[in-house]
Amino acid sequence: xxxxxxPEPDIVAKRPVRWHIAVxxxxxxxxxxxxxxxxxxxxxxxxxFRVVDGQSVFVGLDNFRTVFGDPLWSASFWNALRNNILFxxxxxxxxxxxxxxxxxxxxxxxLRFRGFYRTAIFLPTILSxxxxxxxxxxxxxxxxxxxxxxxxxxxMKAFFAPWLGRPGSALITVSLVSVWQNIGIPMMLIYAALLxxxxxxxxxxxxxxxxxxxxxxxxxLPLILPTIGIVSILxxxxxxxxxxxxxxxxxxxxxxxxxxxxxxxxxxxxxxGFQLQLGDPNMGAAIxxxxxxxxxxxxxxxxxxxxxxxRRYQF
Numbered sequence: 122x123x124x125x126x127x128p129e130p131d132i133v134a135k136r137p138v139r140w141h142i143a144v145x146x147x148x149x150x151x152x153x154x155x156x157x158x159x160x161x162x163x164x165x166x167x168x169x170f171r172v173v174d175g176q177s178v179f180v181g182l183d184n185f186r187t188v189f190g191d192p193l194w195s196a197s198f199w200n201a202l203r204n205n206i207l208f209x210x211x212x213x214x215x216x217x218x219x220x221x222x223x224x225x226x227x228x229x230x231x232l233r234f235r236g237f238y239r240t241a242i243f244l245p246t247i248l249s250x251x252x253x254x255x256x257x258x259x260x261x262x263x264x265x266x267x268x269x270x271x272x273x274x275x276x277m278k279a280f281f282a283p284w285l286g287r288p289g290s291a292l293i294t295v296s297l298v299s300v301w302q303n304i305g306i307p308m309m310l311i312y313a314a315l316l317x318x319x320x321x322x323x324x325x326x327x328x329x330x331x332x333x334x335x336x337x338x339x340x341x342l343p344l345i346l347p348t349i350g351i352v353s354i355l356x357x358x359x360x361x362x363x364x365x366x367x368x369x370x371x372x373x374x375x376x377x378x379x380x381x382x383x384x385x386x387x388x389x390x391x392x393x394g395f396q397l398q399l400g401d402p403n404m405g406a407a408i409x410x411x412x413x414x415x416x417x418x419x420x421x422x423x424x425x426x427x428x429x430x431x432r433r434y435q436f
């Protein structure tokens with residue numbers, strides 16, 4: 122066999138190293154690490170220490186035992202957690218169903234001025250929490266607010282009450298204001314999901330006689346369940362991180378009588394102090410860590426339990 126007959130070894134082409142991906146990702150990774158990752162781990166570390174005689178001493182889980190079990194701390198924490206759960210449930214029961222209904226109406230081809238309606242409903246979402254809080258506080262004021270006048274026009278002035286000043290109605294009122302401001306987010310997400318449904322599916326349903334709201338509940342709703350799940354988990358994370366609107370409308374004390382106090386306002390008062398209350402960064406870090414694990418548990422429940430059931434139901 123001559124040298125010409127010997128087979129040449131296969132030449133394996135090497136894939137080029139895509140360094141440009143790392144170059145483009147590096148700024149975002151650095152910013153996210155500096156703003157989110159490092160503060161998160163520093164908060165976890167701070168929650169395990171306590172200042173004793175001017176020195177930081179490692180105390181393990183004692184700060185968490187104090188938050189959950191000490192009568193002076195646990196009453197405020199469990200009250201804030203209950204209010205936060207109610208704050209979240211109001212958004213789930215009121216905001217998301219109305220957002221789905223609005224998205225369904227806006228997706229109807231026969232509806233005129235859809236662009237105007239989308240803009241008008243979504244507009245409060247881009248407003249500052251400070252502006253929204255102060256405006257609604259002025260509207261609902263029993264002294265100089267316009268709410269009593271507007272209710273008087275329609276003959277319902279007898280139903281007006283100082284809702285923000287009553288412990289039984291203050292949290293519900295603030296929650297509904299938050300719903301009014303943020304309802305555009307679930308509406309737009311679900312509206313985009315409805316528009317992404319293939320026309321062939323809807324045409325086949327019409328051929329089978331499935332039209333109108335029956336088509337929405339039998340065809341469209343099962344197809345947008347993953348988007349509804351994403352909206353729900355975004356609502357959960359956003360509500361358990363809430364602070365701005367309640368601070369603007371009710372102050373850091375979250376009155377009246379702590380009836381609107383949630384985990385965010387409790388964290389603010391504990392960490393930074395308020396009025397005669399001195400700030401305690403270690404106890405504040407413990408509350409922040411508890412908030413982190415509550416949100417993490419909710420996200421994990423959605424990812425590993427609810428999302429799997431949604432996919433199983435859909436397919």
